Amino acid sequence: MPSEGKKRNIGREDIRGIIELCRSVQSRGLNPFLVDVDDLVAILRKYFSEWKDSEDLCLDAEALNEIASVIKLQSEWVKRRSTSLYTDPFLLEEKVRILSKEKIAEVFLQAWHPIAELEQISIRSLEDALRYWENLLPLDERLLSEGSLRVEPGTITREELVKIGILAEEAFLEEMRSLWNELKEKAGEEGRIRYWDFIGSNTYQETVRRAYLTSFLVTYGYATMEIYPLEEEMFLKPLKEPPLGAERKTRGRKERRERLFSIPIPISYEEWMEWRRRQ
């Protein structure tokens, strides 16, 4: 008896597996022929005589329904492949890689017939605008409320930024690596670049973001800084190899212990404006 119960449990697991497999093929748009329908039906047949409860029979019916959906997908797949619109994705991908951006755009323009449309103000948008205008506080009141919200500058950690959603944990390292590649590129043959020329961007927000990421580049050993206090000059020097792991990082730190120090660099709006003027 216990062996029968065990067999049923294995059977349920198998059928749940079949349902999951069929659903993943449907939701992920995978090739439906990856599923061997005969095998799945054989599994259903194997356990069918074991089912006594309605729950098990429902599970069996559900699995059969999912298999039917996969067969439908297979039929559509074959139909589609037989049409003239079908192109081998690998072939097309290769072509896209070979062709220049200009050529691809030129080709697309020959098959593109954009919609002609006019956007105009409507009664509804006028109503929305009127409502907005009525609810809008006078400028002096708005400034007052903004003044009361003013906070003193403080510090924030990366963990806090991740928590409030400004930074994504996985994206951070990737972003840092792309910035490191950019630094290597911009440093060129000279092997270094002025700090502000690297972090400076068209907007103040972006400049602060780049400065923030750059501080991690230096801390994690992707780059070093050269500071000339008398000349008031700072340079960033990218390292050719990334720090490979904790061991190397620790060793590197040990070796560099004497030279390690922190330096605060203010990224004020005025300094950014000054840099923009120089540009």
Added chain:
Amino acid sequence: MRRPRGRRKAYYTMKMRRAIHLLLFKRHSKPGAKGWELRRSLGPDYMKVIRVLDDYLENLDLKVNMVFEEGVDKENLENPTPEQLNKARFYITLRGTLTPRETKLLGWRIDDIAALAITISHIISKDGKAPRKEVEDLLRTKLPSWRTEMNLNRFIRYGYIGEDENGQLYLDWRTRVEVDSRKLIDLLLRTEVEETAGLYNQSTSLSMETEDQEGEN
């Protein structure tokens, strides 16, 4: 009842004006008008008005484009049923094509157009659905990462592509209206063939020159 010629002309002119207002001025989130809206405003012979308007627009390099609901059997589109026409959406689109210079005036960069072409053609080649990451990887071979993401979000916002809850991209309503998918794929294939043929000819002539030189030596 047949109207006298002068009155008939005035009748269609008036109906055409009403139709152009409905089709050109955006009133919903999507441009154009549904078949039932046109029927309600223009009367039961609205398809005739649309045909006259289409002829008139030809001189202006524009056309009335009719897009049926998804799932309508394409083989039966020659003679659509009144129900299918009611649910179809009518748009005014460019009959011809734009030059690269004109697209710049519309705010499209060459990079953006190439990205749209790559995205659409890739989705078509993947049977109408492709994972976003796969499309991003392909776009990154031509564009910087930040531009790739920005472009995909822009195409989704404009209605060229859609993204489902599984991160799969599919072709959305605007692509079905504006892009001749078959022509795009054909042209992409043909362009490649021509370029390869060019390269092939070049390499053949080079090798022949080499052979000639060898022969001379």
